[in-house]
Amino acid sequence: xxxKIINSVLVVSFFALLFYGCSTYKEITSKSGAxxxxxxxxxxxxxxxxxxxxxxxxxxxxxxxxxxxxxxSTQVNKIVDFLKMAN
Amino acid sequence: MNQxxxxxxxxxxxxxxxxxxxxxxxxKDEIDALKKEIMKTKPGTSTFLLRGYAHSGLEIMxxxxxxxxxxxxxxxxxxQSSKLLFESELELELEDGETxxxxxxxxxxxxxNDYITLxxxxxxxPFGTFGERLHPRWINRLPSNxxxxxxxxxxxxxxxxxxxIRGAIPVLTGYGINYSIYLVNGPNLNDGSIEPEEAGKLHxxxxxxxxxxxxxxxxxxxxxxxxxxxxxxxxxQFGKVGNTGSQYEDVSAKLYAFDLSYVKMIKELKSIIDxxxxxxxxxxxxxxxxxxxxxxxxxxxxxxxxxxYGQISLKPAFVKNxxxxxxxxxxxxxxxxxxxxxxxxxxxxQLTFGINYWIDWRTVVKFxxxxxxxxxxxxxxxxxxxxxxxxxxx
Numbered sequence: 001x002x003x004k005i006i007n008s009v010l011v012v013s014f015f016a017l018l019f020y021g022c023s024t025y026k027e028i029t030s031k032s033g034a035x036x037x038x039x040x041x042x043x044x045x046x047x048x049x050x051x052x053x054x055x056x057x058x059x060x061x062x063x064x065x066x067x068x069x070x071x072x073s074t075q076v077n078k079i080v081d082f083l084k085m086a087n
Numbered sequence: 088m089n090q091x092x093x094x095x096x097x098x099x100x101x102x103x104x105x106x107x108x109x110x111x112x113x114x115k116d117e118i119d120a121l122k123k124e125i126m127k128t129k130p131g132t133s134t135f136l137l138r139g140y141a142h143s144g145l146e147i148m149x150x151x152x153x154x155x156x157x158x159x160x161x162x163x164x165x166x167q168s169s170k171l172l173f174e175s176e177l178e179l180e181l182e183d184g185e186t187x188x189x190x191x192x193x194x195x196x197x198x199x200n201d202y203i204t205l206x207x208x209x210x211x212x213p214f215g216t217f218g219e220r221l222h223p224r225w226i227n228r229l230p231s232n233x234x235x236x237x238x239x240x241x242x243x244x245x246x247x248x249x250x251x252i253r254g255a256i257p258v259l260t261g262y263g264i265n266y267s268i269y270l271v272n273g274p275n276l277n278d279g280s281i282e283p284e285e286a287g288k289l290h291x292x293x294x295x296x297x298x299x300x301x302x303x304x305x306x307x308x309x310x311x312x313x314x315x316x317x318x319x320x321x322x323x324q325f326g327k328v329g330n331t332g333s334q335y336e337d338v339s340a341k342l343y344a345f346d347l348s349y350v351k352m353i354k355e356l357k358s359i360i361d362x363x364x365x366x367x368x369x370x371x372x373x374x375x376x377x378x379x380x381x382x383x384x385x386x387x388x389x390x391x392x393x394x395x396y397g398q399i400s401l402k403p404a405f406v407k408n409x410x411x412x413x414x415x416x417x418x419x420x421x422x423x424x425x426x427x428x429x430x431x432x433x434x435x436x437q438l439t440f441g442i443n444y445w446i447d448w449r450t451v452v453k454f455x456x457x458x459x460x461x462x463x464x465x466x467x468x469x470x471x472x473x474x475x476x477x478x479x480x481x
Contacts, residue, residue: 072257
């Protein structure tokens with residue numbers, strides 16, 4: 001009985017997320033590099049200053065964080081462009 | 088007179104010519120030299136970067152106190168191209184009077200396309216988020232780890248050898264999903280033949296597999312909101328853990344984890360609130376083990392271990408006060424539940440409070456107060472600790 005309740009909650013949650021997600025997807029793809037930098041870094045640690053590393057170093061760090069934080073290339077490229085511009 | 092004038096004129100003209108030919112020549116040399124200097128610093132297509140983190144501190148307990156040497160973790164990153172990355176982390180720490188060097192991970196990532204990355208080698212296992220993302224000392228908000236989330240009394244894997252595909256896809260939920268599927272050697276079962284007191288316990292440093300079976304696992308993370316503040320993750324790992332040819336050959340382990348992260352700026356408080364939580368469950372098939380006292384005596388137990396924690400931190404980063412906006416207030420509740428009938432079983436509760444002072448975005452001084460209660464043995468006194476650590480990321 002307990003397992004059935006847990007499974008039901010999980011299934012309902014999944015479809016609720018799916019439904020909500022479809023409505024917000026367009027909003028996310030239009031986000032700037034600055035927004036993505038601010039939102040993603042703080043999920044684990046403080047957001048770094050763009051001046052902390054050189055442009056070349058940011059490219060290497062971005063690849064490392066793409067793997068570690070499971071980001072896709074669009075997100076990473078936008079963040080790197082922002083960091084280089086603000087550096 | 089005319090000859091004198093002509094001579095002076097020619098001399099002046101000659102001086103003009105020589106000055107015109109020498110100066111531009113010198114400037115050209117200078118420019119060429121400058122170009123060469125610039126070319127020396129021009130990055131190639133492959134780049135190397137050394138990063139990492141370190142920590143040290145003072146720990147005061149009920150009956151003793153000690154400065155702890157902490158650790159130094161250099162991270163080596165080689166970016167071979169836009170498609171290829173090698174990363175490795177060493178852990179150098181002082182342990183029992185010696186310097187111990189450990190290989191945390193060493194792996195190669197190949198970016199197959201925008202959404203799929205192939206990884207080979209020894210890598211941090213995405214079993215929940217603490218082990219993979221939050222354990223580095225400059226990221227962990229408290230001076231200690233939750234119960235069951237450090238190398239001693241470990242419930243769940245940290246790093247293993249194998250192959251993995253991972254990535255993020257902007258579908259299904261608001262911010263998208265991230266995923267990982269991997270095949271690794273998996274943990275191995277301590278059958279108690281050498282250490283009877285550890286019979287039934289899983290060891291996660293199975294770098295040379297003890298059987299033909301490989302453990303399959305993965306994690307899926309949902310970011311349902313439009314601003315990446317919330318992430319909910321489910322992880323699992325399944326495989327046989329017994330030695331080939333032994334009576335434990337068919338003993339399997341099922342590992343599950345559930346994790347949650349919520350990071351949000353609260354405008355009213357001018358602060359960032361950070362909630363983290365994770366539950367690890369390790370289920371090993373029942374088996375009979377030799378008792379330590381009697382070589383012929385056998386015993387069995389429900390081999391289920393659990394470790395969970397919940398953590399909240401508040402960082403008033405946007406208040407005007409220069410001291411207050413560098414502070415962070417943290418609280419964590421952690422619980423470890425090991426099989427009660429196992430020789431290594433028991434139940435513990437950890438309560439930790441901390442105040443952090445952030446010198447900059449990656450350097451922190453952490454003050455913590457922690458209690459650990461052994462719930463399975465009420466006769467044991469509660470352990471109280473004052474912890475003062477500094478951590479730096481670089």
